[in-house]
Amino acid sequence: MYKRIVLKLSGEAISSGAGTFDNNIIADIVRQIKEVIKMGTQVTLVIGGGNFWRGRSANPEMDRTKADQIGMLATVMNAVYVMDFIRQQGGEARVLTPITIGTVTEQFSKELAEKYLAENKVLIFAAGIGHPFFSTDTVTALRACELNADAILFAKNIDGVYDKDPAKYPDAKKFGEIPCRDIVEKNLGVIDIAAANLCYEQKIPVVIFGLAEENGIVKAAKGEKIGTVVTV
Numbered sequence: 001m002y003k004r005i006v007l008k009l010s011g012e013a014i015s016s017g018a019g020t021f022d023n024n025i026i027a028d029i030v031r032q033i034k035e036v037i038k039m040g041t042q043v044t045l046v047i048g049g050g051n052f053w054r055g056r057s058a059n060p061e062m063d064r065t066k067a068d069q070i071g072m073l074a075t076v077m078n079a080v081y082v083m084d085f086i087r088q089q090g091g092e093a094r095v096l097t098p099i100t101i102g103t104v105t106e107q108f109s110k111e112l113a114e115k116y117l118a119e120n121k122v123l124i125f126a127a128g129i130g131h132p133f134f135s136t137d138t139v140t141a142l143r144a145c146e147l148n149a150d151a152i153l154f155a156k157n158i159d160g161v162y163d164k165d166p167a168k169y170p171d172a173k174k175f176g177e178i179p180c181r182d183i184v185e186k187n188l189g190v191i192d193i194a195a196a197n198l199c200y201e202q203k204i205p206v207v208i209f210g211l212a213e214e215n216g217i218v219k220a221a222k223g224e225k226i227g228t229v230v231t232v
Helices: 023-038 062-090 110-116 138-146 178-185 191-202 217-223
Strands: 002-009 042-047 093-097 122-125 151-156 177-179 204-209 228-231
Touching: 002 138, 023 042, 023 062, 023 217, 042 110, 042 138, 062 122, 093 110, 093 191, 110 122, 110 138, 122 138, 138 151, 138 191, 151 178, 177 178, 177 191, 178 191, 178 228, 191 228, 204 217
Parallel strands: 002 042, 002 151, 042 122, 093 122, 151 204, 177 228
Antiparallel strands: 204 228
16 A cells, blocks of 8 residues: 555546536545555646647647646646535635745745644645646646655546557557656656656656546555556
Protein backbone atom coordinates (compact mmCIF):
# COMPACT_ATOMS: atom_id res chain seq x y z
CA MET A 1 0.00 0.00 0.00
CA TYR A 2 1.32 3.42 -0.94
CA LYS A 3 1.74 5.99 1.84
CA ARG A 4 1.41 9.10 -0.32
CA ILE A 5 -0.08 9.38 -3.81
CA VAL A 6 -0.84 11.96 -6.44
CA LEU A 7 -4.08 11.10 -8.24
CA LYS A 8 -4.52 12.65 -11.70
CA LEU A 9 -8.02 13.06 -13.13
CA SER A 10 -8.99 14.68 -16.40
CA GLY A 11 -11.67 17.34 -16.54
CA GLU A 12 -13.60 15.09 -18.91
CA ALA A 13 -13.50 12.29 -16.32
CA ILE A 14 -15.53 14.31 -13.81
CA SER A 15 -18.04 15.41 -16.44
CA SER A 16 -18.51 12.20 -18.51
CA GLY A 17 -19.92 14.38 -21.29
CA ALA A 18 -23.01 15.03 -19.19
CA GLY A 19 -22.53 18.77 -18.77
CA THR A 20 -19.83 20.48 -16.76
CA PHE A 21 -19.90 18.03 -13.84
CA ASP A 22 -21.24 14.54 -13.23
CA ASN A 23 -22.01 14.47 -9.53
CA ASN A 24 -22.45 10.68 -9.47
CA ILE A 25 -18.93 10.16 -10.77
CA ILE A 26 -17.48 12.76 -8.41
CA ALA A 27 -19.31 11.21 -5.45
CA ASP A 28 -17.77 7.83 -6.21
CA ILE A 29 -14.30 9.37 -6.57
CA VAL A 30 -14.70 11.13 -3.20
CA ARG A 31 -15.97 7.93 -1.58
CA GLN A 32 -12.87 6.09 -2.76
CA ILE A 33 -10.55 8.89 -1.65
CA LYS A 34 -12.06 8.77 1.85
CA GLU A 35 -11.54 5.00 1.93
CA VAL A 36 -7.93 5.38 0.83
CA ILE A 37 -7.28 7.96 3.57
CA LYS A 38 -8.77 5.59 6.17
CA MET A 39 -6.24 2.99 5.03
CA GLY A 40 -3.48 5.41 5.99
CA THR A 41 -2.58 6.83 2.58
CA GLN A 42 -2.18 10.58 2.09
CA VAL A 43 -3.98 11.79 -1.02
CA THR A 44 -3.28 14.68 -3.36
CA LEU A 45 -5.14 15.47 -6.57
CA VAL A 46 -4.57 17.15 -9.90
CA ILE A 47 -7.62 17.72 -12.10
CA GLY A 48 -7.47 18.82 -15.72
CA GLY A 49 -9.72 21.50 -17.16
CA GLY A 50 -10.98 19.84 -20.33
CA ASN A 51 -14.64 19.96 -19.32
CA PHE A 52 -14.38 23.77 -19.49
CA TRP A 53 -11.64 24.48 -22.01
CA ARG A 54 -9.65 22.61 -24.65
CA GLY A 55 -6.78 24.91 -25.56
CA ARG A 56 -7.24 26.80 -28.81
CA SER A 57 -10.00 24.54 -30.13
CA ALA A 58 -12.49 27.38 -29.66
CA ASN A 59 -10.29 29.82 -31.57
CA PRO A 60 -7.25 28.48 -33.48
CA GLU A 61 -5.91 32.01 -33.93
CA MET A 62 -5.75 32.63 -30.19
CA ASP A 63 -2.40 33.34 -28.56
CA ARG A 64 -1.11 30.11 -26.99
CA THR A 65 -0.11 31.81 -23.75
CA LYS A 66 -3.58 33.27 -23.24
CA ALA A 67 -5.23 29.97 -24.13
CA ASP A 68 -3.10 28.17 -21.56
CA GLN A 69 -3.92 30.79 -18.93
CA ILE A 70 -7.62 30.13 -19.46
CA GLY A 71 -6.86 26.43 -19.08
CA MET A 72 -5.18 27.11 -15.75
CA LEU A 73 -8.27 28.93 -14.52
CA ALA A 74 -10.43 26.02 -15.68
CA THR A 75 -8.46 23.68 -13.41
CA VAL A 76 -9.04 26.06 -10.49
CA MET A 77 -12.80 25.93 -11.03
CA ASN A 78 -12.72 22.13 -11.05
CA ALA A 79 -10.54 22.05 -7.95
CA VAL A 80 -12.83 24.37 -5.97
CA TYR A 81 -15.89 22.35 -7.01
CA VAL A 82 -14.34 19.04 -5.94
CA MET A 83 -13.00 20.60 -2.72
CA ASP A 84 -16.51 21.59 -1.73
CA PHE A 85 -17.86 18.20 -2.76
CA ILE A 86 -15.38 16.62 -0.36
CA ARG A 87 -16.63 19.00 2.35
CA GLN A 88 -20.22 17.94 1.67
CA GLN A 89 -19.18 14.32 2.15
CA GLY A 90 -17.61 15.02 5.53
CA GLY A 91 -14.00 15.36 4.43
CA GLU A 92 -11.50 18.22 4.37
CA ALA A 93 -9.62 19.50 1.36
CA ARG A 94 -7.52 22.48 0.33
CA VAL A 95 -6.75 23.93 -3.09
CA LEU A 96 -3.15 25.01 -3.58
CA THR A 97 -2.01 27.03 -6.58
CA PRO A 98 1.37 28.43 -7.68
CA ILE A 99 -0.23 31.83 -8.30
CA THR A 100 -2.14 34.06 -5.91
CA ILE A 101 -5.91 33.98 -6.46
CA GLY A 102 -7.13 36.16 -3.62
CA THR A 103 -9.05 34.19 -1.01
CA VAL A 104 -10.16 31.48 -3.46
CA THR A 105 -7.06 29.27 -3.07
CA GLU A 106 -3.86 29.14 -1.04
CA GLN A 107 -0.42 29.56 -2.54
CA PHE A 108 1.53 26.33 -2.82
CA SER A 109 4.59 25.67 -0.70
CA LYS A 110 6.03 22.33 0.27
CA GLU A 111 5.85 23.23 3.94
CA LEU A 112 2.13 24.09 3.77
CA ALA A 113 1.38 20.96 1.75
CA GLU A 114 3.21 18.77 4.29
CA LYS A 115 1.28 20.39 7.13
CA TYR A 116 -2.10 19.72 5.54
CA LEU A 117 -1.20 16.16 4.60
CA ALA A 118 -0.19 15.46 8.19
CA GLU A 119 -3.71 16.61 9.12
CA ASN A 120 -5.22 14.08 6.67
CA LYS A 121 -6.56 16.78 4.39
CA VAL A 122 -6.92 16.13 0.67
CA LEU A 123 -4.78 18.51 -1.36
CA ILE A 124 -5.88 19.61 -4.83
CA PHE A 125 -3.19 21.23 -6.94
CA ALA A 126 -4.59 23.63 -9.54
CA ALA A 127 -3.42 26.25 -12.07
CA GLY A 128 -0.58 24.04 -13.27
CA ILE A 129 2.84 25.47 -12.53
CA GLY A 130 1.59 29.00 -13.19
CA HIS A 131 3.13 29.23 -16.66
CA PRO A 132 1.97 28.31 -20.18
CA PHE A 133 3.29 25.40 -22.28
CA PHE A 134 3.16 22.92 -19.39
CA SER A 135 0.42 20.30 -19.10
CA THR A 136 -1.42 19.11 -16.00
CA ASP A 137 0.49 15.83 -16.41
CA THR A 138 3.69 17.79 -15.90
CA VAL A 139 2.53 19.48 -12.71
CA THR A 140 1.34 16.09 -11.46
CA ALA A 141 4.85 14.71 -11.83
CA LEU A 142 6.40 17.89 -10.40
CA ARG A 143 4.29 17.84 -7.23
CA ALA A 144 4.98 14.11 -6.82
CA CYS A 145 8.70 14.86 -6.93
CA GLU A 146 8.47 17.83 -4.54
CA LEU A 147 6.43 15.90 -1.99
CA ASN A 148 8.27 12.58 -2.33
CA ALA A 149 5.12 10.73 -3.34
CA ASP A 150 5.29 6.94 -3.52
CA ALA A 151 3.35 6.77 -6.77
CA ILE A 152 1.30 8.68 -9.32
CA LEU A 153 -2.10 7.24 -10.21
CA PHE A 154 -3.52 8.26 -13.58
CA ALA A 155 -7.25 7.46 -13.70
CA LYS A 156 -8.24 7.57 -17.36
CA ASN A 157 -11.08 6.67 -19.68
CA ILE A 158 -8.92 3.80 -20.93
CA ASP A 159 -7.88 0.88 -18.71
CA GLY A 160 -4.14 0.97 -19.32
CA VAL A 161 -1.38 1.40 -21.88
CA TYR A 162 -1.73 -0.25 -25.28
CA ASP A 163 0.70 -0.63 -28.16
CA LYS A 164 -1.83 1.20 -30.36
CA ASP A 165 -5.23 2.82 -30.04
CA PRO A 166 -7.68 0.07 -28.93
CA ALA A 167 -10.61 2.16 -30.17
CA LYS A 168 -9.25 1.89 -33.71
CA TYR A 169 -7.44 -1.46 -33.62
CA PRO A 170 -9.23 -4.52 -32.13
CA ASP A 171 -5.90 -6.38 -31.96
CA ALA A 172 -4.28 -3.70 -29.76
CA LYS A 173 -2.17 -5.25 -27.01
CA LYS A 174 -2.43 -4.02 -23.43
CA PHE A 175 0.73 -3.87 -21.35
CA GLY A 176 0.52 -5.10 -17.76
CA GLU A 177 3.85 -3.42 -17.13
CA ILE A 178 6.00 -1.15 -19.25
CA PRO A 179 9.27 0.71 -18.58
CA CYS A 180 8.97 4.48 -18.36
CA ARG A 181 11.73 4.75 -20.96
CA ASP A 182 9.46 3.01 -23.50
CA ILE A 183 6.73 5.62 -22.92
CA VAL A 184 9.24 8.28 -23.95
CA GLU A 185 11.06 6.47 -26.74
CA LYS A 186 7.94 5.03 -28.39
CA ASN A 187 5.95 8.24 -27.85
CA LEU A 188 2.91 6.24 -26.74
CA GLY A 189 1.05 9.41 -25.77
CA VAL A 190 -0.51 8.11 -22.55
CA ILE A 191 1.18 10.76 -20.44
CA ASP A 192 3.06 13.93 -21.30
CA ILE A 193 6.69 13.35 -22.29
CA ALA A 194 7.97 15.95 -19.81
CA ALA A 195 6.03 14.22 -17.01
CA ALA A 196 7.35 10.81 -18.06
CA ASN A 197 10.92 12.12 -18.02
CA LEU A 198 10.47 13.56 -14.51
CA CYS A 199 9.08 10.26 -13.22
CA TYR A 200 11.96 8.38 -14.82
CA GLU A 201 14.62 10.69 -13.40
CA GLN A 202 13.15 10.69 -9.89
CA LYS A 203 12.18 6.98 -9.91
CA ILE A 204 8.50 7.55 -9.18
CA PRO A 205 6.30 4.64 -10.34
CA VAL A 206 3.14 5.39 -12.30
CA VAL A 207 -0.08 3.38 -12.46
CA ILE A 208 -2.42 4.02 -15.40
CA PHE A 209 -5.88 2.51 -15.01
CA GLY A 210 -9.52 2.99 -15.96
CA LEU A 211 -11.56 5.30 -13.76
CA ALA A 212 -14.64 3.25 -14.64
CA GLU A 213 -13.28 0.13 -12.94
CA GLU A 214 -15.09 -0.53 -9.68
CA ASN A 215 -12.98 0.69 -6.74
CA GLY A 216 -10.13 1.33 -9.17
CA ILE A 217 -8.64 4.16 -7.12
CA VAL A 218 -8.67 2.04 -3.95
CA LYS A 219 -7.11 -0.93 -5.75
CA ALA A 220 -4.38 1.24 -7.29
CA ALA A 221 -3.61 2.89 -3.94
CA LYS A 222 -3.28 -0.55 -2.35
CA GLY A 223 -0.77 -1.54 -4.99
CA GLU A 224 -3.04 -4.24 -6.39
CA LYS A 225 -2.63 -5.40 -9.97
CA ILE A 226 -4.66 -3.00 -12.07
CA GLY A 227 -4.22 -1.25 -15.40
CA THR A 228 -0.62 -0.76 -16.48
CA VAL A 229 2.30 -0.15 -14.14
CA VAL A 230 4.93 2.15 -15.61
CA THR A 231 8.18 1.04 -14.00
CA VAL A 232 11.22 3.23 -13.37
